[in-house]
Amino acid sequence: MKENFKEYKLETRDDFIIYLRYLIQLGQRQLYYFKLYLKEMELDIERLRNNGIIDGLTYEKHRTSIAFLTIYLFNLIGDESKGALSYRKFRKLAEKKEIGLIPLNDKIKNILVEANNARNWSCHIPESYLHAEFEAAKKHNKNFSKEGVIRIPSPIIVTIHKTHSIEWLMHLVNDSKNNRDNFVNVLLQMKKDFSILIGYRMEVLTEYSTDLNTLDYHVDIPGFSIQMQNK
Template sequence: MSKDPKKFDFQTKEQLIELLNLTIELVDKHFYRYCAYYDELIDMTQAKLCDIQGSEISKIDDSNMRNEIMNAIKMDNYKLKHSSYRIDYLEYKSIEDKISNVQSQLLNLLGDRTKKGGVSYWRFRYEYKKLKDEKKVELPELDVLSQDMNELLNEMNSARNYMHHMTDAKFIEWINYRKKQMLEHPGVFQKWPDSVITSDRYENVDVEWLWQLVLSQIDFKKSVREILQQMKKDYSCIYGESMRIQKKWIDELDATAFMVSINGIKRHNGDLK
């Protein structure tokens, strides 16, 4: 522990093993749910592509999804019947919300670069180097991360920061979009900002929203798999034995783990020392 009860001060190899062990376990659990929602998204996309092409098509997966979407967009009826391919707003948002929620949890575990108080794979690498180089703890040499792996982790960090905050960059783009609306549709926004704040509601979304969601998730799923493999290599190295993840199926998730969240909140609020 450290002087701050909310933060952990790593001192030993065993504590690093605990950090990486729990991080891998949580990534695997979240990724299991992510893959279930991902399959729902693939099924929704395949159904929409069948609707556009007017016939059943062979099973769509990660390898051919982009080509199938491009083929559909090139069809003559795509523009002619574009409005008929729209998706119910809440139906689309329900799958987007499920995926983005668990995606955010994965991004935290893979991309959070908080040096104190944030559990992530990056934190493990940071604390590992600190113990080995500064505190001279005897530790085995980990693989030097490749340029591709470093780029993946940088992307995870950038995506995490973008998704978890209403950033100035996003704020600026909304202002620009609103001003553009005023110029192009003066009857809709005669004045902005105004004393009346308009909050839009939608019945449907264009099918392009589905395309961008599924293509982005194909890339994300692949990235998580690659980083998880590197985490496993690191764990085998520091633990000193080849590791594996054992899938243990249990009939019921009971309430015994509630205390982890309850005490975690108390510790975060300073009620536990």
């Protein structure tokens, strides 16, 4: 029978070790950059606090950088879709196979549920967003309604703000700190699980390599993965 590379089967204890080890590697690396981006935002808040204004493009760079990693980590811990690599899926399969892991506490369980909800919402543009636009406009007395759109459908106005209130960045930092704390807690739980699986206390060593990082090996990984997904 032809092997199915779209999914990584978790059957044996070794399978679970290989799978969780990879999750920890990915999570550790992305969380490293997440913390750096968060620090950069905090430095900009301190620099711009007295002025109270941040350049629109600078804010968008912060927002898109941290959003990319946030969605990545939500997926890594909370995705349950078919063929997805995630800790939530790992734990559910581990419970079925009864491989000896300690049950999760309510805090970690809730984080995984929230991560699943967040990735389901953020990995596509929900139609509820359109409803929310009209509801928010009504609440704040903005001139935006279904009737208004039908009455004057064109021209379509696209607003690009050149500046933002610093509160926008402060709000982004607060949300990101909450997410960071959740990601850290789940990563710690992954490491506890891994220690149980291998039978001794695991460790993570971060290497700050000065070698030039070239494309050759790394560019093949997503390429091979896409080929496997489409077979």
